[in-house]
Amino acid sequence: MGAPTAVAPTDRAELDAVDLAVRAAAASGLxxxxxxxxxxxxxxxxxxxxxxxxxxxxxxxxxTHLSTARLGGEVVRTATQLxxxxxxxxxxxxxxxxLDSPDPALIPPRPDLRRMLRPLGVVAVFAASNxxxxxSVLGNDTASALAAGCPVxxxxxxxxxxxxxxxxxxxxxxxPAAGGPADALVLVEGLAAGAALVQHPLVSAVGxxxxxxxxxxxxxxxxxxxxxxxxxxxxxxxxxxxxxPSAVEASGAEIAQGLAGSFTRDGGQYCxxxxxxxxxxxxxxxxxxxxxxAGSTGQRLLTGGISxxxxxGADELGTREGVQVLxxxxxxxxxxxxVVATIGVDVFLxxxxxxxxxxxxxxxxxxxxxxxxxxxxxLAVLEGSLTGTVWHAPDDDDAFVAASTAALSRIAGRxxxxxxxxxxxxxxxxxxxxxxxxxxxxxxxxxxxxAIRRFLTPLTFQDAPQSVLPAxxxxxxxxxxxxxxxxxxVGG
Amino acid sequence: MGAPTAVAPTDRAELDAVDLAVRAAAASGLxxxxxxxxxxxxxxxxxxxxxxxxxxxxxxxxxTHLSTARLGGEVVRTATQLxxxxxxxxxxxxxxxxLDSPDPALIPPRPDLRRMLRPLGVVAVFAASNxxxxxSVLGNDTASALAAGCPVxxxxxxxxxxxxxxxxxxxxxxxPAAGGPADALVLVEGLAAGAALVQHPLVSAVGxxxxxxxxxxxxxxxxxxxxxxxxxxxxxxxxxxxxxPSAVEASGAEIAQGLAGSFTRDGGQYCxxxxxxxxxxxxxxxxxxxxxxAGSTGQRLLTGGISxxxxxGADELGTREGVQVLxxxxxxxxxxxxVVATIGVDVFLxxxxxxxxxxxxxxxxxxxxxxxxxxxxxLAVLEGSLTGTVWHAPDDDDAFVAASTAALSRIAGRxxxxxxxxxxxxxxxxxxxxxxxxxxxxxxxxxxxxAIRRFLTPLTFQDAPQSVLPAxxxxxxxxxxxxxxxxxxVGG
Numbered sequence: 001m002g003a004p005t006a007v008a009p010t011d012r013a014e015l016d017a018v019d020l021a022v023r024a025a026a027a028s029g030l031x032x033x034x035x036x037x038x039x040x041x042x043x044x045x046x047x048x049x050x051x052x053x054x055x056x057x058x059x060x061x062x063x064t065h066l067s068t069a070r071l072g073g074e075v076v077r078t079a080t081q082l083x084x085x086x087x088x089x090x091x092x093x094x095x096x097x098x099l100d101s102p103d104p105a106l107i108p109p110r111p112d113l114r115r116m117l118r119p120l121g122v123v124a125v126f127a128a129s130n131x132x133x134x135x136s137v138l139g140n141d142t143a144s145a146l147a148a149g150c151p152v153x154x155x156x157x158x159x160x161x162x163x164x165x166x167x168x169x170x171x172x173x174x175x176p177a178a179g180g181p182a183d184a185l186v187l188v189e190g191l192a193a194g195a196a197l198v199q200h201p202l203v204s205a206v207g208x209x210x211x212x213x214x215x216x217x218x219x220x221x222x223x224x225x226x227x228x229x230x231x232x233x234x235x236x237x238x239x240x241x242x243x244x245p246s247a248v249e250a251s252g253a254e255i256a257q258g259l260a261g262s263f264t265r266d267g268g269q270y271c272x273x274x275x276x277x278x279x280x281x282x283x284x285x286x287x288x289x290x291x292x293x294a295g296s297t298g299q300r301l302l303t304g305g306i307s308x309x310x311x312x313g314a315d316e317l318g319t320r321e322g323v324q325v326l327x328x329x330x331x332x333x334x335x336x337x338x339v340v341a342t343i344g345v346d347v348f349l350x351x352x353x354x355x356x357x358x359x360x361x362x363x364x365x366x367x368x369x370x371x372x373x374x375x376x377x378x379l380a381v382l383e384g385s386l387t388g389t390v391w392h393a394p395d396d397d398d399a400f401v402a403a404s405t406a407a408l409s410r411i412a413g414r415x416x417x418x419x420x421x422x423x424x425x426x427x428x429x430x431x432x433x434x435x436x437x438x439x440x441x442x443x444x445x446x447x448x449x450x451a452i453r454r455f456l457t458p459l460t461f462q463d464a465p466q467s468v469l470p471a472x473x474x475x476x477x478x479x480x481x482x483x484x485x486x487x488x489x490v491g492g
Numbered sequence: 493m494g495a496p497t498a499v500a501p502t503d504r505a506e507l508d509a510v511d512l513a514v515r516a517a518a519a520s521g522l523x524x525x526x527x528x529x530x531x532x533x534x535x536x537x538x539x540x541x542x543x544x545x546x547x548x549x550x551x552x553x554x555x556t557h558l559s560t561a562r563l564g565g566e567v568v569r570t571a572t573q574l575x576x577x578x579x580x581x582x583x584x585x586x587x588x589x590x591l592d593s594p595d596p597a598l599i600p601p602r603p604d605l606r607r608m609l610r611p612l613g614v615v616a617v618f619a620a621s622n623x624x625x626x627x628s629v630l631g632n633d634t635a636s637a638l639a640a641g642c643p644v645x646x647x648x649x650x651x652x653x654x655x656x657x658x659x660x661x662x663x664x665x666x667x668p669a670a671g672g673p674a675d676a677l678v679l680v681e682g683l684a685a686g687a688a689l690v691q692h693p694l695v696s697a698v699g700x701x702x703x704x705x706x707x708x709x710x711x712x713x714x715x716x717x718x719x720x721x722x723x724x725x726x727x728x729x730x731x732x733x734x735x736x737p738s739a740v741e742a743s744g745a746e747i748a749q750g751l752a753g754s755f756t757r758d759g760g761q762y763c764x765x766x767x768x769x770x771x772x773x774x775x776x777x778x779x780x781x782x783x784x785x786a787g788s789t790g791q792r793l794l795t796g797g798i799s800x801x802x803x804x805g806a807d808e809l810g811t812r813e814g815v816q817v818l819x820x821x822x823x824x825x826x827x828x829x830x831v832v833a834t835i836g837v838d839v840f841l842x843x844x845x846x847x848x849x850x851x852x853x854x855x856x857x858x859x860x861x862x863x864x865x866x867x868x869x870x871l872a873v874l875e876g877s878l879t880g881t882v883w884h885a886p887d888d889d890d891a892f893v894a895a896s897t898a899a900l901s902r903i904a905g906r907x908x909x910x911x912x913x914x915x916x917x918x919x920x921x922x923x924x925x926x927x928x929x930x931x932x933x934x935x936x937x938x939x940x941x942x943a944i945r946r947f948l949t950p951l952t953f954q955d956a957p958q959s960v961l962p963a964x965x966x967x968x969x970x971x972x973x974x975x976x977x978x979x980x981x982v983g984g
Contacts, residue, residue, distance in 0.1 A: 115923055
């Protein structure tokens with residue numbers, strides 16, 4: 001995707017729509033709203049999703065082929081996210097309100113300083129294919145941006161256009177019904193629209209969930225602007241798993257069944273799918289994994305393009321020297337068949353970049369290791385991932401578990417134990433990010449309370465009259481927000 | 493500055509030095525150190541600066557032509573910064589330690605989640621010309637990175653090479669003397685070295701203070717890497733000032749004297765120099781400003797290049813249509829002469845980009861306004877700045893002050909009242925940043941407690957055994973850090 005220097009006639013309408021959308025969002029007045037109002041509007045958006053769940057799930061199912069059970073859960077999750085960010089801004093510590101009293105004796109002298117975070121401006125959100133609710137029109141990026149006080153222009157994902165339009169329509173009815181500005185959320189569509197959105201002078205930040213290739217192209221556009229803007233992209237991730245020798249011996253069959261459930265879940269179309277599993281040779285593990293994979297079903301993937309790319313990638317992997325296909329499930333025409341491939345750790349180490357390519361769909365690659373030193377060498381060359389997993393057992397060598405944890409902590413945003421990375425909980429302490437290529441901005445997160453931090457910028461008032469200060473910074477803390485005063489945490 | 497694709501033989505040594513420096517820093521083990529140890533090491537660095545102040549000030553004076561009084565104050569400031577970051581990591585809330593207990597009833601289920609921030613990796617710091625201590629080898633970027641647990645490779649500024657080498661030498665003696673790793677701080681020199689440093693695969697982030705042109709070139713290199721890294725650049729700033737009609741009437745002469753002191757201070761070589769002043773016509777103000785400027789002295793600027801650029805810029809400005817030179821001080825050969833130029837607000841509005849070009853040195857541009865609506869139009873087209881200032885009086889129109897404050901709040905990181913922006917206090921609530929071109933990353937700051945946030949990345953542990961958790965996240969909070977537990981702030 002390049003800059004739209006030569007505009008096709010068919011793109012002209014898209015580009016005009018982007019300009020109108022961004023200007024409407026910028027003029028929405030959301031940045032001047034109170035936290036209490038925004039919290040109410042976020043709850044109204046959650047309510048409207050819940051109220052229309054059946055209609056929306058049906059639309060989503062028709063467009064994405066995901067099961068209605070999964071989609072129903074995702075609507076609940078998305079409403080919970082919206083309410084969660086309402087809670088976060090109500091609590092108020094996200095403002096980082098900080099007051100310092102004057103001290104003329106210091107070098108340099110200290111005036112009266114009062115700092116808090118303010119909204120950055122219009123945020124462009126690129127919706128994902130694989131979460132038509134939770135990372136789409138009213139997903140995490142939108143919820144956290146609105147909570148911050150930033151109006152949002154969503155670029156719809158082409159995989160679910162009707163759903164996107166209906167959710168946007170409902171949101172733009174619900175906002176004014178709750179007393180808020182409809183233009184706090186505007187939808188645009190089209191490839192040229194996406195590029196134009198990232199380059200629009202009034203856009204201040206971008207949230208993106210999608211492929212490494214598409215994300216990189218848009219990141220490059222954001223960075224090349226005359227005034228560059230932050231691009232928060234969540235891109236590719238293989239989510240390495242380390243199974244210790246003791247764990248595979250103690251419960252290899254059970255772990256294998258869990259793995260099969262996780263990598264095939266909803267067609268393996270999760271950014272947190274475990275795609276690279278380091279495991280000692282174990283007949284019990286293999287047998288259970290073969291059985292569980294053979295017993296799993298195919299899934300029609302989100303789009304034709306994703307399906308074709310998955311099939312091509314799985315076929316190509318199977319033809320590489322040193323690669324064996326351990327299991328392949330049956331699948332109906334048009335469905336992706338779950339696949340387990342295996343290689344030795346030395347094969348992995350001979351070409352680690354290629355074996356870390358993400359296969360978006362139901363495929364996982366086992367890497368056999370015997371020697372802990374070879375495992376260590378393999379973990380040392382891992383690229384960034386959203387998650388890393390350690391399966392361990394009570395009688396494990398503590399040093400081995402600690403070394404695996406340390407290695408995964410360097411490359412993953414979330415390190416988990418005796419579980420599977422799919423299913424990202426909504427919580428204050430959640431983190432969904434990681435070193436490149438898991439994200440384009442590894443100091444930030446797209447899930448969890450601090451996702452809001454991406455869309456805020458500090459502003460410090462020096463010796464300001466009370467009348468111009470935001471209420472959160474005034475004498476006496478009239479809104480009772482948590483503050484730091486002369487270095488001490490107080491209030492709230 | 494381009495990528496070093498064609499390496500001159502003279503650059504080869506620089507590039508080898510960069511590779512050695514980065515590898516040494518990466519292997520220093522700083523990321524595994526405790527907060528208590530790092531705090532002690534930061535204090536040892538502050539002590540060694542203070543102990544060698546006389547020697548270092550003499551070196552700095554010879555290389556930068558800044559006064560020994562100013563440089564002596566800057567050493568105190570730099571030591572204070574190092575101790576401040578020691579206090580910040582001792583207090584511990586910067587870790588954002590956050591614990592959530594499991595709740596299997598939620599959708600999706602919530603496991604045990606424990607999040608805190610970890611060091612990002614090796615940080616490259618580009619030292620500034622104008623603060624040979626406070627934004628140089630042991631300046632704010634270095635102090636905040638070391639505090640975070642990130643080893644630092646400093647690219648010395650060519651304006652003070654001997655000082656840079658001596659400070660680095662003292663630091664690399666003081667660190668091991670205090671039990672720390674010498675390689676937590678390594679110095680490199682040279683233009684090719686700078687480009688190579690930004691592109692080195694083991695470098696995780698860049699802190700930069702300097703010109704918009706140089707900063708943009710390095711930002712582009714950082715963004716174009718195969719794995720992009722954050723580039724925290726503090727670039728250009730004109731620091732607009734609004735003087736209200738009531739303020740100029742009540743105390744025009746006094747404000748003019750303060751302005752002259754601020755824009756000529758240390759040769760006007762501050763990123764926070766007030767360079768663009770919106771003021772109603774006032775004979776008393778003009779007269780006082782002419783007198784104060786005429787009474788100020790010239791200053792030999794930091795480098796020959798800066799001096800030549802200042803003279804050329806001031807001369808060119810004076811030749812533009814509509815520009816009048818109100819005052820110019822006398823200056824000795826080789827010194828820069830303080831200059832006050834004036835334009836009408838309509839002249840400004842006819843070419844606002846050009847009239848916002850930064851003149852690094854003792855020059856300020858007055859913009860005359862009569863009509864509040866023309867002022868509003870001018871404030872609406874301001875680019876990003878580090879600071880914005882409002883001079884107001886007790887009998888001012890509140891709406892006018894509020895509107896000016898709101899306009900400056902959109903484009904400046906710090907908005908101050910009845911004062912001058914030069915002299916950046918060290919405090920929890922300080923912010924030194926702002927929208928492009930004031931900085932390349934306006935959600936972050938280079939001064940104040942949260943400067944440390946630039947060099948940290950979240951890591952969440954899920955269902956982790958106590959043995960692999962950092963002490964700050966263990967049951968019972970053994971290190972008594974402030975934490976958020978199930979949404980509530982506790983401890984500390």
